Amino acid sequence: MFISTGKCEGLGECVKACPTKAIRMIDGKAFSCITCGACMEACPNKAIRRNRYGGYFVDRAKCNACGICERTCPVNSIKIEDGVVWGICARCGLCVDSCPLGARVDAFDLIEDRQLQFLESLNLAVRPPVKRRPVKHEASRVNVVTDTDRCTLCRRCQYYCPTGAIIVETDTESVCTECRVCQDVCPVGAIKDLEIDPEKCTLCLKCLRECPSRAIYLDDFAVKIRKSPEGAAGSIVSCLNCGLCAERCERGALRMVDGKLRHDPTLCRDCEDEPCLDVCPVGTLRMVDGELRGYCVSCGRCVQACDVSEARSFRTVKWDGSVSEDCISCGICAEICPEDAITLRRGSIEVDTDHCILCEKCGIHCPADAIPRTTMRKRRIKEGFTLIDPGLCIGCGLCMELCPEDAISRDEDGRMIVDDDKCIYCGACSNICPARAVIFEREFDERKVS
Numbered sequence: 001m002f003i004s005t006g007k008c009e010g011l012g013e014c015v016k017a018c019p020t021k022a023i024r025m026i027d028g029k030a031f032s033c034i035t036c037g038a039c040m041e042a043c044p045n046k047a048i049r050r051n052r053y054g055g056y057f058v059d060r061a062k063c064n065a066c067g068i069c070e071r072t073c074p075v076n077s078i079k080i081e082d083g084v085v086w087g088i089c090a091r092c093g094l095c096v097d098s099c100p101l102g103a104r105v106d107a108f109d110l111i112e113d114r115q116l117q118f119l120e121s122l123n124l125a126v127r128p129p130v131k132r133r134p135v136k137h138e139a140s141r142v143n144v145v146t147d148t149d150r151c152t153l154c155r156r157c158q159y160y161c162p163t164g165a166i167i168v169e170t171d172t173e174s175v176c177t178e179c180r181v182c183q184d185v186c187p188v189g190a191i192k193d194l195e196i197d198p199e200k201c202t203l204c205l206k207c208l209r210e211c212p213s214r215a216i217y218l219d220d221f222a223v224k225i226r227k228s229p230e231g232a233a234g235s236i237v238s239c240l241n242c243g244l245c246a247e248r249c250e251r252g253a254l255r256m257v258d259g260k261l262r263h264d265p266t267l268c269r270d271c272e273d274e275p276c277l278d279v280c281p282v283g284t285l286r287m288v289d290g291e292l293r294g295y296c297v298s299c300g301r302c303v304q305a306c307d308v309s310e311a312r313s314f315r316t317v318k319w320d321g322s323v324s325e326d327c328i329s330c331g332i333c334a335e336i337c338p339e340d341a342i343t344l345r346r347g348s349i350e351v352d353t354d355h356c357i358l359c360e361k362c363g364i365h366c367p368a369d370a371i372p373r374t375t376m377r378k379r380r381i382k383e384g385f386t387l388i389d390p391g392l393c394i395g396c397g398l399c400m401e402l403c404p405e406d407a408i409s410r411d412e413d414g415r416m417i418v419d420d421d422k423c424i425y426c427g428a429c430s431n432i433c434p435a436r437a438v439i440f441e442r443e444f445d446e447r448k449v450s
Contacts, residue, residue, distance in 0.1 A: 004030040007103035017098035019396040021086040033077040033089035039069035055091030057435035061391040090434035092396040139356035143241035150311040154179035155212040157302035164293035170234035176215040182207035235376040239296035242359035245276040260298040281361045282377040321351030327370035328404040331431035333362035382445030384425030392437035399429035
């Protein structure tokens, strides 16, 4: 619950700020609902529910103002006015923000701080299991990373990858990307500096068949290369070696051995829904002619084949759970994290780096690009809808304050409304709402990022 400390001088700013009238002045001090839950247990209509922040809210569509909650409240906080129940704290936190003296505090924080002080005084290295705090470690993994500033998208690494774990997508088709694979495979050395010597060429057409970009063609018994003066633009995506596919593999055909992915095709069988493919965060894992492709075995062949300095290299990727100031607390990262390693907090997130496997799904889906990632794969919100239920909304305005697009406002009657033309369906309003009044759905669209 929220309580008033000795700093309270009875200014009443918290009373004005409380959207549910759950705070009242008694002898010059602010007192409020203690969020004990007795009202919810006593309600015969199940109209009072608990939210994710430990507070309670009233579903006015179910409430018939019978008054049982009012009579049950142990601190006489609940009152019924014109058929509307008031006095139940939703733990929105507006009272804390409104107090100019800092006299309103979360009792949970206060209790935990005092417990920590007590344990420290006893020199005990034990943390009370009251509330999880951010873990200060780092999550790490080793994999082959592409330096996108150096990479020329030539497709050379894609060609030499033995498991098809690299996918290069360009905005041009059938145009030479200067990968020089044709020079490597030509049996008579007829190609040099991407020029074909017709005197040496035997028309074996191996270069035509092996060209990753399909830029080589035959014209009247002459092999030619289709070139572009501007070069290619696009993206490169490769397996992150996160091991998520191995975790989900039903047959045990994928396994992490000493931090490296290994696959036994003799164990690979047809699975319902192919769970290993569905969980791949970057989409490289796929079935090709009945064979599993797209998993990195850390052989380093792409690093050896790449002749652009440090464009592909083995690196240790680390993340301490920090995000940029662009974070809008939408909660998508916590929603899609396959390891439940992310917890949403008001204005921030907490990351349990002991459980994080750095699959980067959070960064791939983050609409504000506030979470770091090494892959160029990105998923954007394509469409959706957002609706605020007036029967549940307590009018606190937290959704309006948090909305990154200013898509929420009050109408003439003070009700919260959503501007569909501005809404990006990020879900920040739904996660901050203490009354669960926001109903929304979203659909992601995958697209490459240059």
